[in-house]
Amino acid sequence: MSRSRDYLYELLPAVYRMRDADAGFPLRALLRVAGEQLTVLDDDIAALYANWFVETAADWVVPYLGDLVGYRPVPAAAGHLPVRRDVAHTINHRRRKGTLALLDELAGDVAGWPGHAVEFYRLLGWTQHVNHVHPDRGGTAGLRRTRALERLGGPFDTMAHTVDVRSPVSVHARGRFDIGSLGLFVARLGAYPVTDAPACCVEKEGAQCFTFSVLGNDAPLFSIPGTGPGLELPGPIGRRAFEQRTSLHPPQASASPSYYGPSMSVSAPGWAGQVGDAIPAGNVIPADLSDWHAYRPARGTVLLDPVRGRLVFPAGSPPKSVSVTYHYGFSAEMGGGEYHRMFPQPAGARVYRVRKNTGPGEYGQVMAAYAQWTADRAVPDPGTGVPPRAAVIEIMDSRAYEERFEFALTPGESLQLRAADGARPVLRLLDYRVDQADPFSITGGDAARFTLDGLLVVGRGLAVNGPAARRVGPDEDPTAGGDLCDVTIRHCTLVPGWNLDCDCAPQRPEEPSLTLDGTAASVRIEHSILGGIAVQAAEPVDLRAAPPRIVLSDSIVDATDPAGQAVGDPTGRTAFIALSMARCTVIGDVLVHVLDRADDTIFLGPLRVARRQLGCVRFCYLAPGTRAPRRFHCQPDLARQAAADLLAATGQPVDPAALAAAQDRAALRVRPTFTSLRYGAPAYAQLGPGCAVEISTGAGDEAELGAFHDLYQPQRAAGLRARLDEYTAAGFETGIFHTS
Numbered sequence: 001m002s003r004s005r006d007y008l009y010e011l012l013p014a015v016y017r018m019r020d021a022d023a024g025f026p027l028r029a030l031l032r033v034a035g036e037q038l039t040v041l042d043d044d045i046a047a048l049y050a051n052w053f054v055e056t057a058a059d060w061v062v063p064y065l066g067d068l069v070g071y072r073p074v075p076a077a078a079g080h081l082p083v084r085r086d087v088a089h090t091i092n093h094r095r096r097k098g099t100l101a102l103l104d105e106l107a108g109d110v111a112g113w114p115g116h117a118v119e120f121y122r123l124l125g126w127t128q129h130v131n132h133v134h135p136d137r138g139g140t141a142g143l144r145r146t147r148a149l150e151r152l153g154g155p156f157d158t159m160a161h162t163v164d165v166r167s168p169v170s171v172h173a174r175g176r177f178d179i180g181s182l183g184l185f186v187a188r189l190g191a192y193p194v195t196d197a198p199a200c201c202v203e204k205e206g207a208q209c210f211t212f213s214v215l216g217n218d219a220p221l222f223s224i225p226g227t228g229p230g231l232e233l234p235g236p237i238g239r240r241a242f243e244q245r246t247s248l249h250p251p252q253a254s255a256s257p258s259y260y261g262p263s264m265s266v267s268a269p270g271w272a273g274q275v276g277d278a279i280p281a282g283n284v285i286p287a288d289l290s291d292w293h294a295y296r297p298a299r300g301t302v303l304l305d306p307v308r309g310r311l312v313f314p315a316g317s318p319p320k321s322v323s324v325t326y327h328y329g330f331s332a333e334m335g336g337g338e339y340h341r342m343f344p345q346p347a348g349a350r351v352y353r354v355r356k357n358t359g360p361g362e363y364g365q366v367m368a369a370y371a372q373w374t375a376d377r378a379v380p381d382p383g384t385g386v387p388p389r390a391a392v393i394e395i396m397d398s399r400a401y402e403e404r405f406e407f408a409l410t411p412g413e414s415l416q417l418r419a420a421d422g423a424r425p426v427l428r429l430l431d432y433r434v435d436q437a438d439p440f441s442i443t444g445g446d447a448a449r450f451t452l453d454g455l456l457v458v459g460r461g462l463a464v465n466g467p468a469a470r471r472v473g474p475d476e477d478p479t480a481g482g483d484l485c486d487v488t489i490r491h492c493t494l495v496p497g498w499n500l501d502c503d504c505a506p507q508r509p510e511e512p513s514l515t516l517d518g519t520a521a522s523v524r525i526e527h528s529i530l531g532g533i534a535v536q537a538a539e540p541v542d543l544r545a546a547p548p549r550i551v552l553s554d555s556i557v558d559a560t561d562p563a564g565q566a567v568g569d570p571t572g573r574t575a576f577i578a579l580s581m582a583r584c585t586v587i588g589d590v591l592v593h594v595l596d597r598a599d600d601t602i603f604l605g606p607l608r609v610a611r612r613q614l615g616c617v618r619f620c621y622l623a624p625g626t627r628a629p630r631r632f633h634c635q636p637d638l639a640r641q642a643a644a645d646l647l648a649a650t651g652q653p654v655d656p657a658a659l660a661a662a663q664d665r666a667a668l669r670v671r672p673t674f675t676s677l678r679y680g681a682p683a684y685a686q687l688g689p690g691c692a693v694e695i696s697t698g699a700g701d702e703a704e705l706g707a708f709h710d711l712y713q714p715q716r717a718a719g720l721r722a723r724l725d726e727y728t729a730a731g732f733e734t735g736i737f738h739t740s
Contacts, residue, residue, distance in 0.1 A: 003042075008035045054088045062087055074722040085109060098729030103184050110723050111716040113186035114225050114233045116155040117734070120168075120181040125160035147240040155185035155233060155739060168735025182734040184724065188713065189682055189740035191222040191234035191327040193338050194424060196267075197398040199311060199322040202502070205292045207318040212309040212326050214400060214426050215458055217500040217680040221306040222327040224263055235739055236329065236682070237306040243286040259306075260284055264326045266302065266311065268319035278325075287312075329682030329740065331708050334554065335493035335529040336456035338398065338424045343453050343490070346390035346414045350376065353420075355396040362396070366417070366427075367403050369393045377413070390414040395425040395455070402428045404438065411445030411482055419454030429460035439463040439515065446482030456493045461511060461531070466518030484521035489514075489528050496531035496558040496679045504680035506531075509560040512570075516577075520548045525555050529679065532559045532588060533567045535575035547593050551580045556685050556707045558677075559588025562604040562623070566590055574610050583699075583709040585685050587677060595629055600699040602672050602706040619700045621672055635694050636667035670694045672705070683740065 004010065008031040009017070020027040050056040054065050066073070066087040073083070089109060096102040100117040107115025123138035138160035141149065148158050166175025168183060176183060200216040202209040213219040220236040242259055265278035279302060287295050289305035289312060296315065297303045303312040309326075313319055333339040345351075352369035353362045363369040373391040380387050389412055395401070397420075405427060409415055419425050432438050440457060442450050443465045452462070464487050494513035497506020513531030516523065533550065550567075559566040566588030569575045578594040581601045589605040595615045598607075606625035609615070615629040622634055631637060643666040647654050670692040675683035687696055687704055696704045697714045704713060717736065724734045 003035070003039055005032055005035060008038070054084060057084075059084075066090070072722075072726070074719045082109075093727055097727045098732075100182075102727055103182070103724065103734060106723050106727065107184055107186050107720060111186065111720040113188060113716070113720075115184050115186045116233055118155060118157075118183045118185065120161075120177045120183055121179045123157065123159065123161050124163055124177055124179070147238075147243075150238045150240045155183075155737075167733055169733050174735055174737075176735070176737075180732045182728065182732050183737050184720075184734055185233065185737045185739050186720075187233040187235055187739050188686075189222075189234065189329040189331055191224045192330055192333075193263075193325070193327050195325050195338060195398055195422075196323050197325070197424070197426070198400050199266075199324045201322075202292070206315065208313040208315050209292050210311040210313070210322050211502070212311070212324050213328075213500075213680070214428075214456075215495065215500045215680065216502065217504045218308040218310065218502050219328055219680060220682060221264060221309055222329040222682070223259060224327055233739060234327075234329070239286050239288060239305065239307055242304075242306045262325075265324070266304070267323040267325075268302075268313070269321065269323075271313070271317065271319035331683070331686050332711055334491070334527050334556070334707065336419070336424050336426075336454055336491065338422050340421060341454065341491050343416075343418055343421075345392050345416055346449075348388075349390035349392045349414070349416070350388045351392045351394060353394050353396055354401075356399040357397075365403055366393060366395065366401055366405065370407065370415075373415075377410075390416075392416045392418065394418055394420050396420045396423060398424045398426075400426040400428045402430055404432055405429065405440045407442050407450065409442075409444035409448035409450065409484070412447045413444070414449040414451075416451040416453065417455070418451070423454070425455055427455055427457045429457065437463075441465055442484070442487065444484035444521075447485045449485050449488075451488040451490070452492050453488075453490045454492065456495070457513075458495045458499055460498060461513045461515055462489075462494055463515045463517055464519050464521060464523070466520065483519055486522040486524065489523070489525045489530070491526070492528045492530070494528070494530035496529070497560045498531070500680050504678040506560045506679070509564065515570075516548070516550075522549045523551070525550070525552045527554045529556045529558070531557075532565055533557065534565075534570045535568070535577050536570050537576055547576050547578045549578045549580070549596075552584050553582045554707060554710060555584050557584065557586045557588070558679060558685075559605070560679075562587055562677075564588040564605070566605060567592060574608065583707060585706040585708075587685075598628075600703070600705055600709050602695070604672065619698060619705070621670070621695060621698070621705055624667070633700075635670045635698060639663075639666040639670045639694060642666065689738065 006028060009028045016027070047058065051058060051061045054062060057065060062084050066083070069087070069090050071087050071090050093102060100119065103117035104115050107113050125138065125140065128134060128137070138158055141159050151157050152159055161177040164175035164177045166173055168174050168176060168181045175181065198214055199210040199212060200214050201207065202211060202216055211217065211219070212221060222234055223237050224234055237259055260281045266284065267278050283301045284304050285297060285301050287303040287305055289303060289308055289310040292312065295303055295312070297312060299314050299317065311322065333341070350373065352373060354364070354366055354369050355362045356364065358364045363372065370393060377387045377389070393416070407415060427440065429438060429440055439460045440462045442463070444450065464484065467483055496513060498508040498511050501507060511531070512534035514533045516535045518537060557566045565572065566586050567575060567579065568589065568591035574591045574593055576593045578596050579590070579592045580596045581598045583599065584601045586602065587604045590603060590607045593610045595607070595609045595617070597615055598617045598620050600619050602621045603623055603626065606623050608627045609629055612627065612629045616632060617628050617630070617634055618632045620634050622628060640663040643662040644659060647659055647662060672695045673688040673691045675686045675688050678684065685707055687706065698705050699709055702714060703709050720736060724736070728734045
């Protein structure tokens with residue numbers, strides 16, 4: 001309670017206060033001490049009242065309230081479940097025990113996954129009593145019911161099935177369709193928006209062919225929860241679900257308003273009478289565009305394939321530009337995206353905003369904003385009398401910017417190039433010059449800093465150049481200005497392989513996404529996706545000197561092939577750097593001078609470290625052929641040791657050949673498996689359903705290894721499993737089935 005320090009003193013009659021003032025206020029000092037203790041007592045009484053309610057109770061009181069109502073915590077998910085919310089819902093959940101609606105809520109409340117519960121016994125094929133007919137129960141498969149066939153095997157399946165007596169919670173082979181079986185379908189992939197972004201014209205197929213993805217690859221369009229009848233889960237949109245029969249004569253298929261609307265639209269200003277607005281749903285025709293030229297749209301209409309994310313306009317009237325709004329699927333908030341993120345900026349930085357459709361005080365190009373800062377930094381600030389040493393170039397939309405991005409910082413300057421919150425701009429690097437490369441280049445002087453935040457870079461890689469690469473005059477010393485201090489890459493995507501084909505195959509698989517050319521700058525990479533990292537020294541390496549540092553966390557380094565080079569020298573030799581990695585997935589070989597530390601990381605290619613006396617590797621998977629520093633609790637070392645211990649436990653002499661074969665089988669069993677290793681696929685770098693438990697729970701805190709460690713999916717699944725066992729009706733079993 002907020003009270004005045006003289007609260008008690010002010011309650012005294014004025015005559016006593018006057019006498020106290022004459023004596024030098026000794027009474028006021030005494031009452032102030034008493035008032036402090038009274039405030040402490042009042043606050044304690046108020047806290048006691050607040051602790052009666054779970055919504056306002058202190059954190060230490062919540063477990064005691066849970067004990068009063070018989071709340072049972074989940075040890076396997078300790079620290080990863082919202083305990084306060086779980087305790088608050090305990091009584092309400094018990095009142096609704098056994099209902100499907102409760103199982104749906106448990107998926108979201110406990111695991112944070114959208115869920116849909118299904119009673120499998122309703123889908124059993126059996127002869128019904130003529131006096132008690134259930135027309136809503138599953139019926140035999142009809143080959144003309146194409147939309148029902150498209151949902152077969154999923155959470156919204158309506159077909160009848162033969163009985164399956166296997167348990168839905170079996171760890172070996174789970175069954176579904178039994179009288180006492182329930183299924184909770186959950187979606188691990190989320191639907192992430194892309195708003196008013198350019199579609200990619202696939203010129204080799206024709207000027208009328210486009211993809212929703214700006215990279216030109218096939219990407220299934222995702223629905224968001226609640227955008228369709230009975231569709232509470234985010235997932236790929238099928239062609240039949242996207243279709244709706246209209247009352248036109250003759251009948252014509254058009255886009256369903258449940259999907260085609262604010263969450264997904266196509267705009268082609270000036271095409272077929274369109275004036276900037278989205279093409280009407282009646283003019284969008286669903287089609288199978290596996291073959292681009294299988295169908296020819298009528299004039300004024302456009303063919304759309306939601307499964308492949310393709311668009312085809314009439315051949316005679318291709319649009320000049322196409323903009324799309326849609327959702328794509330991915331596992332986490334990683335790489336460039338429109339999701340919310342925090343971005344600190346230097347104190348006193350001057351902000352320059354960039355937008356294609358410029359407004360007041362905005363710039364139409366990134367380099368135009370940089371040129372303005374270049375001019376401003378030569379003029380002292382009127383308030384401080386010092387030139388601005390820090391700038392932020394913020395891109396406000398999700399459009400594509402095709403420019404030559406070359407930034408040169410003078411000593412002490414700081415530049416941050418970032419996407420605005422809720423935007424995913426694309427930096428598209430083109431081949432402008434014939435006689436030299438056209439990368440995204442950065443150079444700088446002593447104590448200069450550069451930050452890249454929230455962007456998608458396609459077409460070329462990012463080159464961080466040292467003093468020798470700086471453009472100087474004929475009489476100037478290139479090393480006079482020093483070198484960059486550090487480079488930070490956050491929430492960015494530097495497309496592995498520079499660009500993608502329609503099938504997500506990289507166009508330049510051997511090219512690195514990040515090149516450190518003769519620079520000693522420290523590089524920090526967080527929550528990003530990038531291709532290989534090439535480290536090139538400007539002069540012969542002095543092994544006695546401290547190598548530059550690269551720190552990666554919660555990121556994917558993809559050489560596009562496990563046999564490629566993820567980190568190393570461009571010539572295939574060991575890179576003179578000190579590397580630190582935490583919670584990363586590395587696809588390819590890593591050749592570095594020093595590995596300071598690696599935690600909870602998957603190395604799909606061999607890790608080769610020159611100085612093994614320094615650093616350590618903890619809770620990681622290391623591919624065969626690895627030469628690493630000290631290891632702690634790594635795979636497949638533990639699996640190989642367990643196989644040896646199992647043979648030794650028999651008490652019989654162990655044949656060396658049999659021991660080697662058993663260890664090789666154990667190492668092969670724990671090798672990580674992935675749903676997809678091609679960037680552009682929704683389940684890119686996601687651990688596969690058959691992945692060994694030593695990998696899916698092999699981190700130091702029993703989460704999964706790799707870039708998606710912080711999703712804590714094993715803990716979420718354990719918490720959901722415990723709650724399903726608690727709230728499923730007697731005589732039934734509920735299995736968890738992942739739709740993605």
